[in-house]
Every structure is written in C-alpha cells, then in structure tokens.
Amino acid sequence: VVVSVISIGNELLNGDTLNTNLVYLGQRLADAGIPLQREFCVPDEPAAIRAALHDARAHSEVVITIGGLGPTSDDLTRAVVAADLGLELREDPRVAAAIRAYLARRGVTVPTEAVRLQALVPRSAEVLDNPNGTAPGLWCELPGPALVVMLPGPPSEFCPMVDAAFLPRLLRRQPATQARSRVVRVAGLGESHVEARDVQTLSGLAGIEVAYCARPGCVTVRLSAPQHPEALDAAEERLRTAFADLALPAACQTPAEHVAILLRGRGLTLATAESCTGGLIASVATDIPGSSDWFAGAVVAYANAWKENLLGVRPQTLAEHGAVSVPVVREMLAGLHERFHVAAAIAVSGIAGPAGGTPQKPVGTVVLGISVPGSVELANLSFPGNRRSVRERAAATAFVRLRQALLDHSQEPGP
C-alpha cells in the first residue's frame, strides 16, 4: 500500500511554522513498516487542496490530510475534502458534546459556531476522538478500496491521535508492506567517512540499500533490503562491529540519549555550566524523560559576575585570558565539581555571533570542557554558520564528547 500525506496550511509555506507533524508521522509509519512515500504541502485554498487530493489519490491507496480542521474561516479541509469525495456533512451531537466538555474542562469559552463547525462529520466517516483539543479526526473508507483520513494540525492534538487512534486502526486494516529498515547511528564522524567505511564493510552483501542523514554530531545510516530482507541482520551486525563504540545503541536516537543511559547505569550525576549555549545543553538533557535521575542542574553564566559568584572563576583569569578561553572553562568545570559535587560536568564558553567576534577569536569559536571520573578534556573548537548553528553544534558536540569520555573511562570509580 502506498501512503501519501497532504499538509495543509499557508503557515507551512510562508515560513510561519515548521512541519513537525510530518516528522512525527513519518517516523511512526517507518517504524510500523508502512513507509510514507510522498508529501504534498498546499496553502489554505480549495483549488490547491483539491488538486493535491487528486494527485495523491492517483498514486496512493491511503491519503492522510493534516491541518485545516480548526474553527477559523481559513480551515477548509473538512468541507473541501468531503465535497470532493461526495460525502455529505452533518453535525454529530456526540462530537459537539465532546467539544463542549473539553472546553469546559479547560475553562475556555468559544463562539457557538466554532463548536458546530468542528462537529461536522462526513457521512459514513468514523470519528477519531481528540482528548487534547476540539476537532476530531475523520476516517473515511472509500470504494476501491481507498482510505482518506483527516487529522488535526496542532501537534499537541495530532501526535497523541496518531498513536492512540490512527496507527492502531491502520495496522488492523492492513499488514506492513516492507520489512522494517534498520538504523545505525554513528556519533562524531563525518558523513563521507561513514560512507567510505560502510562501502568497505558491506561489500559482498547483495541488495542492501543505504541512505544517510547527517546532523550535528551524528550520522544516521539507514539500511533497507526490499528484495532480500533476510540480509538485514548481517548488514546491521557488520556495521555495528565496524563502527564499534562510535555506533549508538539501537534504542538511542541521539548521543544525548546514550549519555543518559551511561550516566544512569553508573549512578553518576551531570551538571553544566553554559555561556554561549545559554541553557541549550541543559534543555537537551532535560528533554529526555527521567532526566531528573542523573541531571542535577545547570548554571547559565552569561554575565561574568555569574561565572565568578556561582562557579568561582577568578577575576584575574577572566581579565588575562578573556571569557572564551581554556583557563576560564577549566575553572568553570572545577567550580561545578567543587560546589555541586557532581561526577560529570560540561562547561562551555564561546562566541555565537553575530557580534562579539575578533580576529583572534572569530564568531564560531567555542571552548568546550568535559570531565568524567578519571578525565578532564578541554578543546578549542570552531563551528561554521549563524548564531543558531554555532549554538546547536556546540551542544551536539558536548554530548558526543561526553559520551566518548564516559566510554573511554568506564573503569574509573564514580564519586
């Protein structure tokens, strides 16, 4: 079965909104062995929605629309799709009651017409409950057989509905169409080098397809074998052997998630002292569920006074070497250990730009300090790109290096 998505909304095309729903759904479908084949993104215009629906239905049995089910006048999906499929709309009193109950729980009032519009259901469609918002999902089985499903756009409504209602129903309707692909994530090595090693490692294994996705600190290698799914086990094992401890465990999506497992397993706690990353490293750490077991806290020492008062950086070190220097970052690390009694620490100071660069220390200069039991490592790094890129690369590199330090010093005792 071929699956297409139509993302609907001016905000996706005019730069107002990132399409996070597409990533969420794509990953869930790939994991389920029913990969997403194509996406169309169109503005809130009836003609554009209709054209995408025709294109998508011409080469897919399953079409999922995302967005345009809300209460405002530019939410057109329900009406346009139902009309195009020849399905009459009528108000479903059960849906209307659910919407009113949701609004009452949240203590919110909306215009009556907004409730009525969102309670309209195409004839013969099944309703997918929306416990996190107002507009329900609409599951329309059509002759062919074909399936058109309309899902709401707000991610806090869309994602839970995919997991609780959409995917279970889809998997009951039909089996996976593809052997699951395998993923090997490699930390701290460039894309070209990962591929060079892959080619060597996989030579002689027929029918293996390899795709790459590079992000700061981590290259994702995706193996598939449409004709020879039985070869996937051997291919994955060869890669994991070849990359050895550069490969993340299968359960980890990011180096940070592996750091979480390593710290938890050894009973170590982590703290961060951040200047240019401004809390981003702590935010990535605490985005991981259960991080309170191993993450103690962070000091975002943007002002020099904070570096002195909270971390014990000496004023003369700041004066002599500047805030972005190995000696200052060494003292930030030491301050974390002495004052907060953590076993592992990250400290970072740098120039994220756009201002603040000098010939000696241009924008992108970042000093990174990593310490784990038995090792202190300080590195003078340089990252390309704009402010956001420098911050993101610095944060990604911090987790890559902390992970490697934890692996290299796994014999040392904890605190």
Add this chain to the structure above:
Amino acid sequence: VVVSVISIGNELLNGDTLNTNLVYLGQRLADAGIPLQREFCVPDEPAAIRAALHDARAHSEVVITIGGLGPTSDDLTRAVVAADLGLELREDPRVAAAIRAYLARRGVTVPTEAVRLQALVPRSAEVLDNPNGTAPGLWCELPGPALVVMLPGPPSEFCPMVDAAFLPRLLRRQPATQARSRVVRVAGLGESHVEARDVQTLSGLAGIEVAYCARPGCVTVRLSAPQHPEALDAAEERLRTAFADLALPAACQTPAEHVAILLRGRGLTLATAESCTGGLIASVATDIPGSSDWFAGAVVAYANAWKENLLGVRPQTLAEHGAVSVPVVREMLAGLHERFHVAAAIAVSGIAGPAGGTPQKPVGTVVLGISVPGSVELANLSFPGNRRSVRERAAATAFVRLRQALLDHSQEPGP
C-alpha cells in the same frame, strides 16, 4: 510567477529530519513578495524525483530543489535533474578548487571521488558559491522561460546561500508578484477569540483575506488583499488598534523578542530559575542576538539541593508544599533577586511528565512566577500534551506573562 519547491531526501519522510529549510525559504519568499505556492517532498529515488520535477514544472515557472547534492551515493539530485533537463554534466575545476580549499580550511579530508562528484556542473548552469560547505548551488535558466535551481540541503549551507546568492538573483530576474502580506502577532489570546475580534474589526473593508496560525502563546494573523493591496494599511492599523498592547510590534516575531526590546529599553536585566523547563527559557532568551545586554543568567535547579543552595529555597518549604508549589516558586523568585540583583525574574517548577504526576498535581501542572519592578505574579497553570508540549507551553507562557507585566508596570523605576 509561480514558485514550487521539491524537498528531496528519505530523511524528511521517514521521520529523521525536520524540514527547517522549507520554513526558512518560505519566509524569505513571502517577505520578498514572491510567495511559495506548493511543496513536494520525495524520497531519494530517481523516479520520484523525476515525477516531482514534471509535476512542479507543469504548474510553476520557478522550481527549487533542496537537498541531494552531497557526496554520498544516495545524493542523486544533480544527476537526475540534469539528465531530465537534457543538460550534460562536467567537472568544473574552479568548483573543485573551492571544495578543496574549504576542506583544507576546516582541516578535513574526504575521498577524492567525493570532491569530483560535487564539482560536476550542468552545461550552461551558473554556480552559486557555497562558503559554508562543499556542494555549490546550481542555477539553470531554461527555455520557456523557466528556472530550475538546485540548492544544498544542510541548513548551515542552505540558509546563507538563499540570502547571499539565490534571493538577490531571483529579485534581479523578476519583480515581486504580490503586494507583501501584513502580519499582526497577538500574544496570549486564543485563536477563536482573535478571529472573532478580527471579523468585527475588519467589517466593511472589502477584499481582505485573513489567515491564522496559532502557536503556544502567540497567534499570527496574516492579512493579504490580492485585488486591493491599498486596503492593507487600513486593515493592519485597525487590527493593531483593536488588539492594543496584545499585538506585538511589527519587528517582533515572538513575545520573547518583544521582552528583549522592553528590557533593553528600560535598562533592566533578567534571570531565570528553572526546574521542569530545564534551561529552555534561558535557551530561548539567549537565542536572541545581543541577549547578553539584558540576560544575566539562569539557574537550572533540577535537584532540590540546587534549589536550596543556589536560590535559598528553605528545606521546610520544600517539605511542606512540595517542589511544584506557589511557596517554593515564590522563594525561587526571591532568591534570584536577592542573590543576583536582577530587576526581572522568571521562576518555574512543574511536572512535565511522563512520570511524576499525582491526582493533586497531574502531569502538566506548572507553577510560574514572574517579577518585574513593582509586581510579583504567581500562577498555578495546567498544560495539555506530552513532556515536550508541557515544557514548550510553559516557556512560551513565561514570556507572554513577563511581557504583559513589563507593559503593565512601565512606570515603575528600575533597580
């Protein structure tokens, strides 16, 4: 002129990567008055790339491909597009030299074949330099007239190339096709309420089209008037009058950016004390260029010991009320002021989930404290959704409330 984008890469469809390039380009094109009309997203497969190229060219004069220009074997865009357009590829020695120089500057070595592949240029194409990576952009003018432009996928290469090479060339090639749309961003009001007020406010103004995009803490209202561009001034002014200080200044994309302007204008500094948001609020603040002028620092007090030692929260307050409580957050706020001498402060403690909820304090419970000269505000809030949603909504709400507090107490003296 109609502009379409083809995003190329399995990683965009299988959930590995967010399409941040689409947002970046969409915003730049909208701002330039040459709005993006359609996007196609396809996997790294020659047939899929060809089909999307045909569909896109059938209804657009300008087609932009993003991605698939890199050095690995799944980077197919250059070869597939050139073959389909009937343009022979040959190695450009100037491009090869630029790639080698870039790699040498970064101290990186790659296989020779990777350089050769990325130096292939279609006959008659213009090269768009890539100072931030290896693969250049390729600008192909075709009979018709039509234009196909291939741009590299890594955001740190794509975004600067859009600004430095692609957009200036596009604007020289042709004038804007649409009067610029106008945007009014409204902080801290729900989407339905924004629309209800809009309808009332704009009644009597003919030909105004309104689109909405709701994100935590902020609703973007986009006004366009394809037939009556002269009515846009009046429409925008009416909305700004109606929403009064709920509307962000035109230069601000987010409530946080407005907070930055308000703090800078009054010479105030801000600090944050974060538990469940784990540095996210500080990270949002420091993502704003120049934030070191007004952002002093943050304490991410995940462990209770940090709340006590760094912020002076009393152990008995923690024991009596729990970490997620108004009394604890009040002491976190007070600690920031007393110990760090800032004029404005945000403190937050909550239960982001998935674990940690209780019947009295379910997942999503967040206590938020905001203080500015002349006002301390403490609020017990409840946010829907998963861990990430709760954290993001808490951070967004913090800036909305801080912004309102600064506006409401603008007469108070600074510290």
